[in-house]
Amino acid sequence: MKLYIYDHCPFCVKARMGLALKKLPFELEILMEGDAETPTRMVGKKIAPILQKDDGSYMPESMDIVHYADQLKAPRLLDGSTDEAIEAWVKSVWRITIRLAVPRFVEGDFPELATTEAREAFRAREIRAFGDLDALIEQSPEWIADINHQLQALEALLAAHKGLNLADFSLFPVLRSLTIVEGVKFGPLAQAYAEHFSAKTGVALLDPA
Known part of the structure; x- marks a missing residue:
């Protein structure tokens, strides 16, 4: 495949x-x-x-x-269950996460942006979607403070989170996106969670940009 x-x-x-x-x-x-x-x-x-x-x-x-x-081979990883509290947390931070991450993605060292033409195409697409990227950067301090507060609340949710379920497919991508944002501070459980899924999946965490 x-x-x-x-x-x-x-x-x-x-x-x-x-x-x-x-x-x-x-x-x-x-x-x-x-x-x-x-x-x-x-x-x-x-x-x-x-x-x-x-x-x-x-x-x-x-x-x-x-x-x-x-479903390609047994055993199944997922039984359709999820962690509603973590799903709600992801939903609550998604809008800020994507506005923090997008202008940093545009400047990031990603293989899909390896040419000037590709990077400019991406920049133009994200400006159409999110507006002035410089303005998003200027708003970052307020949003980072908000995300850091939300990450403190995530610690208790992770302490109660047991076993792989659908919520993990929402949470890890969001946390990975946040690792590109300088100043975002994960609690110990969130940091361990992100590192665990990075190691298990081969999806590297990102450097702040």
Whole structure:
């Protein structure tokens, strides 16, 4: 199998988690930003991640890929259960997380941004989605203070979190995205959690940018 991704993309992290935690062999393929032709040829639109199955067919949508991987061999990792408190936490921080991460993703050292053309295409796409990226950077101190407060609250949720469930496919991608933001401070349980899933999945945490 081959998984087409953007390295920075939190939705792609979900798909990588699913394949890696099942210990399935797969090849990672980086889609370049600005390349709309490749994903459109595969699934009809510019999107990532995309899984090319062993039969040559293509599957988009991160959690569809996770569930597909989970049914390929026993035992199943997921039984449909989730941790509602952690899902609610992720939902509460998502808007700020993405606004902190996006302008730093644009400047980050990612393979999908290896050319000037790719980086500028990505910058233009994110400006269309989020507006002035410099303005987002200027608002960062307030948002970082908010995220750090929320991360303190996450510690109690992680202390009560038992076993792998669907919430982990929401939480780890968000925490990984936050590792690119200088000044964000994980508590000890959040740090251990992020490092654990990074090691288990081969999805490296990010350096502050």
